[in-house]
Amino acid sequence: MAVTPFETELRTRAGDVVRADVYLPEDASGPLPVLLGASPYQKSLRRLPPHPIFPFTEYGPIQFYLDHGYAYVAMDLPGTGRSEGTWDPVSRQEGEAVHDMIEHVAAQDWATGAVGMIGMSHYCWSQWNAARTRPPHLKTIVAYDGATDMYRDWMYHGGIPTQGFFSSWLFGSVLMQHQLNGIDFHTGGKDRFVYDALSHPFDDEWQQRRSPFWELDQVDIPVFSIGVWGKASLHLRGNFTGYERVTGPKQLLVAHPDSFAGAQRYFFDEDFHRTELLPWYDHHLKGADNGVMDRPAVRFYVNNEGTYRSAAAWPPPDAQTTAFYLSGDRSGTVTSLNDGSLTSSPPTAGPDSTSWSYPDPQWAAGVTVFDADGRPDHTARVTTFTSEPMDCDREFTGQGVLTLHTSTDQQDLDLMVSVYLVPGSGTARPTRVSQGWLRASQRAEVPELTSPLRPFHAHTRAEPLTPGTVYELRVELLPMSFLAHRGDRIRLAISNHDSPIADAPLTHFYGQKVGTDTYHHDDTHPSTLQLQERPR
Known part of the structure; x- marks a missing residue:
């Protein structure tokens, strides 16, 4: 990426110093709307290309949005990367840290004060999580490929503990990547999560604290939820329940990629962003009168037919x-x-x-x-x-x-x-x-x-x-x-x-x-x- 970011930081309400990289267009001449992505995947790793071998590259086409007049902010969640504190994935406290970063960047002289969120998978978890805390300057989220109920959506399917994804995600995308960057497993309590998750086999307070699902009925900002058929066993259920729970203007799109790798490739496809996400952001963050809210409330790809169809709600009323x-x-x-x-x-x-x-x-x-x-x-x-x-x-x-x-x-x-x-x-x-x-x-x-x-x-x-x-x-x-x-x-x-x-x-x-x-x-x-x- 040609643009060199600069770092911003703040101390959250919990007392943690959290840091983010800020990308601005080279020719920026005034305040810009902001797109913010938050994950534990170390903002320093944005040098790695989007590729299935790097499944944690989930931030989307940053340069595309810079070219269309947006600032992009990439945040390390508490206890990960360059941010201090304890890593407590998708907990409400983590959502409050993202809330505080949203309010921090909204007040900068390079920002208009209108903030949206962006990103897939864990970045999408952060979107649901921040939205439930209702930051005043968060104007919209585009929740691409992300669960809302950590217990039911992936951690304990039907009460049965998952195994494969849990280990590949936790060790492969988080712990070992930090170790490669000279950050010990134990720093920020990252190693504790595996023990905590296995110690809570029922949907108790610990589980519900990291499931935005329970508070999404309080979210009234515009929400565009995008699910992917190929991620059915991990994120798809959350995109549907998230869409159903939020109460503001909303749309649901269920896209065609039929694999984990396909979902990642699609999120870096600039034509997809130009057609689907950019008009949404332009309308809700720039005030563009582009008719994006006239699209059908629900659109979905029909497998084995190869076409998209639409409905007024989910499930479709005529089903x-x-x-x-x-x-x-x-x-x-x-x-x-x-x-x-x-x-x-x-x-x-x-x-x-x-x-x-x-x-x-x-x-x-x-x-x-x-x-x-x-x-x-x-x-x-x-x-x-x-x-x-x-x-x-x-x-x-x-x-x-x-x-x-x-x-x-x-x-x-x-x-x-x-x-x-x-x-x-x-x-x-x-x-x-x-x-x-x-x-x-x-x-x-x-x-x-x-x-x-x-x-x-x-x-x-x-x-x-x-x-x-x-x-x-x-x-x-x-x-x-x-x-x-x-x-x-x-x-x-x-x-x-x-x-x-x-x-x-x-x-x-x-x-x-x-x-x-x-x-x-x-x-x-x-x-x-x-x-x-x-x-x-």
Whole structure:
């Protein structure tokens, strides 16, 4: 980058000295609106190019915004980089530190006083986090690819502790990068976070303090929330719930990138910023009358169709509930533990159930096994239920829930659920279009936050199961949008374990699970996959 930044600092209300780099256009002749990004990824590392090998480069195209008349401020969060204090990720106190930096830069002579926030992933966490503290000079956020509820969105999926992402993010992007720059692991208490997170397996005060979700209903500034289908297991849920919770002018865009690397590349695509983000910032920070608020409230990319569609709200108001019922009848479409079916009619007879034991003796890489040629097979040793071919094109857009009647010979069980679109012709492989997780002992729901197609689990305590007793469990599925063409099928896969090949980096700790689980699907226990479907 040609422009050399200068450093600014302040002492926060907590007494920490925090520092940020300020980038100004070379030809700046007066005060400018400010875009601020905040992360623990060391502002000094902006010399590194955006690349999947550097997943923490999430700040966006700085020079692009300088060229369009903005100042850019890159802040090291407390306890990271050049900022002092204790690193307490996404805590409310961290949000207050960003609040204080916003007010500090708004008062500088090079700033107009209008501040927006920018950045993806952790930078997006900082946006939600600062917004809930309501800084007077924060005029808007563009929350690209960022969770709002650290417990449910990624740390403890359905109450099940994640493992892969937690270690790769914490050690690879934060701790070891600081060590390379001569900053010890222990400085700022950065090493404490792993122990603290593992010490809080329920959604207690420690967890809720770092989940902006609980206060976003107080946020009334304009919010543009941008989710990415390819980051579904980490951030996508937060972009939807964040959009739904805030109360001011707002829009939701769910973009097409289908991978973690694709989401990063897209955020550095200047055409994307020119089309989507720049008009939003120009309107809310410069007062430009550019019609950006006339765009549809919700826009989303329909997977397997390759086009964007729009709606007045999420879920789309015209979406209706479609039910698929689990059946023990063989579908004849896949090699799996049971090869069950999904039917359009509820079961009329019983009993009917599917039992399986774990750990499966053939699992090789998590649930994945390998054929004679070394090709991975992710479904051969899990339970599956597959529909009949679609008799016409059908769009499934909105929320989803799996209601599963289960029993076990243990005192607990885990459910890891995937929904796949199975092509009806050609050699294309099934594509995952949604997923969900639930630990049965944490099945209790919060009524005021629960809807028929989206259970909101409390996760405040464990209620052990009685072996042999059948329980109705409701698994929240991540938001989805896909087109099933005529001849395509929908497949449901269920296990209690995942695959480091198919599910990385959001894999989960297996623990000490040994036992037999049974999924019941008869007239007394109609286990059901419910999806929202839009008319075509």
